[in-house]
Amino acid sequence: xxxxxxxxxxxxxxxxxxxxxxxxxxxxxxxxxxxxxxxxxxxxxxxxxxxxxxxxxxxxxxxxxxxxxxxxxxxxxxxxxxxxxxxxxxxxxxxxxxxxxxxxxxxxxxxxxxxxxxxxxxxxxxxxxxxxxxxxxxxxxxxxxxxxxxxxxxxxxxxxxxxxxxxxxxxxxx
Amino acid sequence: xxxxxxxxxxxxxxxxxxxxxxxxxxxxxxxxxxxxxxxxxxxxxxxxxxxxxxxxxxxxxxxxxxxxxxxxxxxxxxxxxxxxxxxxxxxxxxxxxxxxxxxxxxxxxxxxxxxxxxxxxxxxxxxxxxxxxxxxxxxxxxxxxxxxxxxxxxxxxxxxxxxxxxxxxxxxxxxxxxxxxxxxxxxxxxxxxxxxxxxxxxxxxxxxxxxxxxxxxxxxxxxxxxxxxxxxxxxxxxxxxxxxxxxxxxxxxxxxxxxxxxxxxxxxxxxxxxxxxxxxxxxxxxxxxxxxxxxxxxxxxxxxxxxxxxxxxxxxxxxxxxxxxxxxxxxxxxxxxxxxxxxxxxxxxxxxxxxxxxxxxxxxxxxxxxxxxxxxxxxxxxxxxxxxxxxxxxxxxxxxxxxxxxxxxxxxxxxxxxxxxxxxxxx
Numbered sequence: 001x002x003x004x005x006x007x008x009x010x011x012x013x014x015x016x017x018x019x020x021x022x023x024x025x026x027x028x029x030x031x032x033x034x035x036x037x038x039x040x041x042x043x044x045x046x047x048x049x050x051x052x053x054x055x056x057x058x059x060x061x062x063x064x065x066x067x068x069x070x071x072x073x074x075x076x077x078x079x080x081x082x083x084x085x086x087x088x089x090x091x092x093x094x095x096x097x098x099x100x101x102x103x104x105x106x107x108x109x110x111x112x113x114x115x116x117x118x119x120x121x122x123x124x125x126x127x128x129x130x131x132x133x134x135x136x137x138x139x140x141x142x143x144x145x146x147x148x149x150x151x152x153x154x155x156x157x158x159x160x161x162x163x164x165x166x167x168x169x170x171x172x173x174x
Numbered sequence: 175x176x177x178x179x180x181x182x183x184x185x186x187x188x189x190x191x192x193x194x195x196x197x198x199x200x201x202x203x204x205x206x207x208x209x210x211x212x213x214x215x216x217x218x219x220x221x222x223x224x225x226x227x228x229x230x231x232x233x234x235x236x237x238x239x240x241x242x243x244x245x246x247x248x249x250x251x252x253x254x255x256x257x258x259x260x261x262x263x264x265x266x267x268x269x270x271x272x273x274x275x276x277x278x279x280x281x282x283x284x285x286x287x288x289x290x291x292x293x294x295x296x297x298x299x300x301x302x303x304x305x306x307x308x309x310x311x312x313x314x315x316x317x318x319x320x321x322x323x324x325x326x327x328x329x330x331x332x333x334x335x336x337x338x339x340x341x342x343x344x345x346x347x348x349x350x351x352x353x354x355x356x357x358x359x360x361x362x363x364x365x366x367x368x369x370x371x372x373x374x375x376x377x378x379x380x381x382x383x384x385x386x387x388x389x390x391x392x393x394x395x396x397x398x399x400x401x402x403x404x405x406x407x408x409x410x411x412x413x414x415x416x417x418x419x420x421x422x423x424x425x426x427x428x429x430x431x432x433x434x435x436x437x438x439x440x441x442x443x444x445x446x447x448x449x450x451x452x453x454x455x456x457x458x459x460x461x462x463x464x465x466x467x468x469x470x471x472x473x474x475x476x477x478x479x480x481x482x483x484x485x486x487x488x489x490x491x492x493x494x495x496x497x498x499x500x501x502x503x504x505x506x507x508x509x510x511x512x513x514x515x516x517x518x519x520x521x522x523x524x525x526x527x528x529x530x531x532x533x534x535x536x537x538x539x540x541x542x543x544x545x546x547x548x549x550x551x552x553x554x555x556x557x558x559x560x561x562x563x564x565x566x567x568x569x570x571x572x573x574x575x576x577x578x579x580x581x582x583x584x585x586x587x588x589x590x591x592x593x594x595x596x597x598x599x600x601x
Contacts, residue, residue, distance in 0.1 A: 025504050140564065
């Protein structure tokens with residue numbers, strides 16, 4: 001019974017609608033903000049590809065360049081510097097298969113943070129939930145400068161009703 | 175330069191950009207408690223006595239912006255050579271040899287690029303330049319380098335060689351190890367050569383050299399401890415003034431006092447306090463936070479209640495203020511692509527995102543420690559507290575006595591009895 005209750009509450013926010021909202025905000029951020037750094041959290045590769053297609057279409061005419069980190073040195077700066085010039089000055093560069101580049105990628109991201117910040121590329125890293133937690137732990141310098149983390153596939157979480165929360169001292173409004 | 179629509183808010187609040195150049199001129203706000211003026215006075219008044227300074231502040235507290243402002247203010251007195259050691263070495267677990275190599279190559283290259291050195295036409299000077307070049311060549315002997323272009327000017331030869339040293343050591347562990355070993359064996363010579371370059375750059379009444387080394391506050395704590403505690407005499411050996419950023423977590427360790435002896439001038443950039451330790455609000459801090467926001471955007475673009483929420487919830491750390499503003503603007507544009515104002519609901523969603531970001535690396539144990547510190551607000555030097563301070567979930571404040579608290583965005587989780595993090599699954 002309790003499970004059913006939880007299930008029905010989760011349906012209050014349909015996952016597809018949530019994902020759509022996430023894509024919409026991610027698109028706006030990438031479209032408007034040169035040099036933005038974002039994480040998109042996804043569930044499986046097939047779904048990622050579908051989300052990526054959706055994002056690519058939504059971003060037009062802004063180009064989205066996909067760079068796989070499979071079978072390559074996980075050095076984002078070197079990869080960006082080796083890109084052929086494109087007409088658009090600050091394209092979106094989408095890094096996929098990030099799991100294959102771990103844990104080495106964490107070191108690169110942390111140490112290259114300032115150099116990456118000099119570039120106008122809009123960076124998007126596709127991560128699974130577990131990889132996001134590891135990134136936050138092992139690349140805290142990079143993580144602290146993200147413009148946004150977008151949980152594109154996250155099942156809706158049910159926040160505790162306000163009445164269940166103790167009224168703590170000085171708690172900022174939730 | 176102030177945002178006049180919500181889309182510009184998204185552009186003007188970029189968490190990865192410290193203020194510099196035009197943004198520094200437009201948006202910089204002097205902060206109460208900033209050590210910048212004291213530092214400026216110490217550097218200028220003791221012009222002939224090089225200062226060795228530690229600058230301490232939380233990640234995102236605005237150290238780089240303050241240093242950029244300082245560099246602007248002391249122009250004419252000092253030639254500032256600043257760099258981020260993570261950028262140059264490509265390592266977060268660097269050793270003191272890596273640091274000294276980075277300082278030497280950066281200072282030498284910068285002085286050549288800015289033509290601070292006399293033309294080496296006169297014979298004794300020319301020979302000294304050749305000696306410098308030859309010394310570096312023997313440091314890297316045995317390491318495979320591409321042959322340098324045959325530059326006519328010996329200074330350009332040195333510059334090209336040092337560029338290659340930096341790139342090769344960053345890209346290859348083997349090269350880095352080989353150079354590190356040589357530098358370890360010849361550290362006195364490296365310092366002597368570096369000091370010769372500094373002396374040349376400062377000769378004939380030119381401005382003094384000030385080296386600003388950023389990034390040491392972001393390397394892993396063991397590396398930083400080893401560099402500052404065990405190698406202080408070496409890293410303070412250059413004969414010019416120097417500023418090092420220093421990890422805030424090490425400020426609360428037993429080793430800090432011994433480190434302090436080597437760096438008499440320690441400057442702390444305090445977070446902007448929005449509360450006192452007795453939980454009463456700090457109106458000055460809140461007002462400062464509002465000013466930081468309104469320097470970049472028109473007040474009409476955000477509901478007052480939304481702004482109040484954001485200034486209360488960023489922990490007094492500018493980077494989180496900027497993150498919250500960008501995130502709230504994004505929610506406003508998601509709600510309505512022609513949104514003309516950031517609402518309270520937008521701000522609440524942005525705060526929720528920040529809370530999630532802060533919770534991501536935490537374990538159940540971390541949440542418990544944060545809950546305890548949120549309750550007693552006592553500042554401990556235990557490894558748990560150091561780690562939490564390092565990742566930004568625990569913040570220390572300096573208004574009145576020293577105290578600390580969990581990041582305000584986390585309070586609602588900490589005040590909930592069941593906390594939702596565990597040791598295996600992140601919160």
